[in-house]
Amino acid sequence: MQRLRAIVFAAVLLAAGLGQAPAAIAASVDDWRVDLDKIGNTLGLQHPDPYTRIGREAFARNLESLKRRLPELSEEQRVVEAMRLVASIGDGHTFLEPTGDAFKEWYPIRLYRFSDGIFVTSAHKSVAGLAGAQVLEIGGMPAAEALDRARALMGADNDIGASENVAALSNAGLAKGLGLADASGALPVKARLRDGRVRALKLVPQPGGSGLGWRFRSEVFGASIGDYPDWVAAFGASPSSAFRTPDAARPLHLRYRRHYIGVPLPERDAYYMQVNYVLDHEDEAFNAFFRRAMAEVDKQKPRRLIVDWRYNSGGDGSKLTAMIAEFIRRGDAPPWRELYVLTGRKTFSAAVGAVEEFLVRTPATFVGEPAGAGLNSFGDAGTFKFEHAQLSLSCSRRRHWGRSDSHDPYTPVDVPAVFSFADYIAGRDPAVDPILVGEEMRALHLIAASDGGAAVRRVYAQRQARFHGVPWWTAARDDPMTSAGYALVDQGKLADALEVLTVDAEANPGLWRAWNNVGDLELKNGHREAGLAAYRRSLQLNPGNAEAQQVLAEPAKTP
CATH class of the missing domain: 1.25.40.10 (Tetratricopeptide repeat domain)
Known part of the structure; x- marks a missing residue:
């Protein structure tokens, strides 16, 4: 409780002007207009089709409107409006990030939206008591409404991917531009702590790095303040750094959140692998991991093989061919009987390419949430700097059109499995646990091939009753x-x-x-x-x- 009181005290000092760094010189209105035009031109020249969602004329009108309103806006509001403009393209690889000093201060919490509310999944050690708290209000408004404001600042291919785009709420400059933080940068928050008490707090930003790249890390890790040991994860109240080392005492999906891990489960007649990046790691190369893990599968011959891509935000898509070849070459006589591929909101970019490989090449069942983009989307982004406005633009330069002509924004999910915070904090996994205990989780077409029409009808009725909404x-x-x-x-x-x-x-x-x-x-x-x-x-x-x-x-x- 003393730490929480310290937050309020620090907010009072901040409001009094103590300890504030000198403000950076803002770009002039003319400089901003020049950079906004450059941003619009870059999108038009670099992006394969920037106007699919919004339309060329609508985008141009919004750009001109922002240029006219610049004199009325603060620096933070200008950045927010510019980010919202680029995000309107509706492409998760195309977004603006601020790089100026006014956007290098961060609140000491990381938020995640579960099915039963918005919770702090990681808190800086200075406010460790907030880890696991449910956030009810932010900036004087319902937390869900504040999250929606933040989501609008980052591009997304679908609403599932957009649910990941809450990192802006951790940035003091962006929170001010969104009208959530006060003039000092302090952020009013109402939260229900783990002991059930509801407290009104003011979070004070702390200096850190620039950019929102940390949002691609797993939810157990924090924002750009300090390092991994400086953050406390909600699960187990462990330092976030603990999740960079495997721990068999944790649930499978939380056992290791660094790169990839394979876990034989002979007592459950299963093998679990989690793949968090499509990149080589200093400990083990991406495809070397699959060769090793699949050799273990060959030896164990499990009934159930689970491949978890829920926390994989992408990487090098060229590595996927060798990866899926490990599954294809076992296709005539697979050492497993049931193959499950887990996807979720963080599954993105090259990881979506992996989903398509499994969809086309294997008899897999898909469990979880859809990926953060559909099978056909944009990618291979380039980075472009705009020094006057101090903005960095990520812009897709290639259309990824796979083997399917589908325009569905969602990747297929045969059995939905969405985390509640109650499940998460208790160590339950709504995707993995039912598979391991032998519930019928196979896709309907796989049930049809082995068990016939009556079994398909029975399972279909059960799933309709559970998931029809x-x-x-x-x-x-x-x-x-x-x-x-x-x-x-x-x-x-x-x-x-x-x-x-x-x-x-x-x-x-x-x-x-x-x-x-x-x-x-x-x-x-x-x-x-x-x-x-x-x-x-x-x-x-x-x-x-x-x-x-x-x-x-x-x-x-x-x-």
Whole structure:
């Protein structure tokens, strides 16, 4: 409690002007206008398609509006508005960061939004008592509203990735520009501490480094104040530096958050690997790790192989070919029976490329949240400096268009698993734990291939009851479900095939091809009226559907 009182006392000193560094000389309005034009031109010249989300004219109008309003804005507000403008492009690789001295002070907490609220996952040792606290208000407004303001400053490919973009709330200059901090930089916060008490506090910023690059580190680590040992993680109240060394006493997903780790679990008939970067590390190269881990898998022959990409923000995509080759060359006789790939909001950039490799090349089940970008997005960003405004622009220079033509902003998830803070702090993992205890976690099309239509229908009903309100979730993936259904046709299991394809259509009701398949199987099973009804539904969705037109034009000839 004395530390928390010290925060308030320090805020009073700060408000009195004690200990403040001299303010840097701000760029003139004319200098700002020059740099804003340069930023707009750089985006237009370097980015493959900067106006997909916002449109060229809308972006130009917003740019001109900001240039006109510059005299009315403080330096912090100018930076915030410039960041918001670039973020409107909607690309997680394209964003602005401030580099000036006014943006090198940080609050001693790191925030994370769980399903049950906003919590401090890591706190500086000066306010260690805040680790694990639930934040209720920030800057006099509900914490969720303040987080939304911060999210708008950083580009994101989808709302899942945007949920990671809360680092701006840890920066004093940006908090002032957002209207959350007072003139001294102190940030009013209301928090519920771990003991249940609610306290109103004022967080005082501390000097540190520049830039928001620390946001790519795992949530157990802190902002740009001090070093790893100076921060206390909410889980276990351990120094953040502890997570840079493996510890078997911690849950699997928290065992090691440095680069990559493989954990044999013979007592659970499983093998777990976590991959946190697509980069070589001084201890072990990326592909050397996969060769070693897969050799252990060969020896153990586990029923369940779990590959966790939830904390992987990317790296060198050229390394993925050799990585996935380790799985492909075992594909004819895999030493595992079930393969699970875990994804989440931090899965980004090259890690999304890894997701696509597993999606296309392996019979994997995907568990967790969608990645922070869809399978098709932008990347290979370059960095451009604007010295007058003291801004650094990261700008995508390449379109990554994979094997799929999908414009879906989400990567596929067969079984949702989202962390609550209650689970997190108790050491429970909603993705890994059910797999290890043998719950049915396989994708529906994999269940179809091994267990038939009745099992698919049963599991589909269970998952619909649990997850029907999850906006990014679809119970069945159409392409593999279609393949599984017609594989059953080839085996002469027409009733099973009909059930599988009907579940697919119910899960994807707007997909005309799925209703074509249902119509085809209904007719094959001798259900004439049901088959024609399915084809009519398909034709409503796609009036140009030639197959449905032909069947419905001559129903008497249809078998």
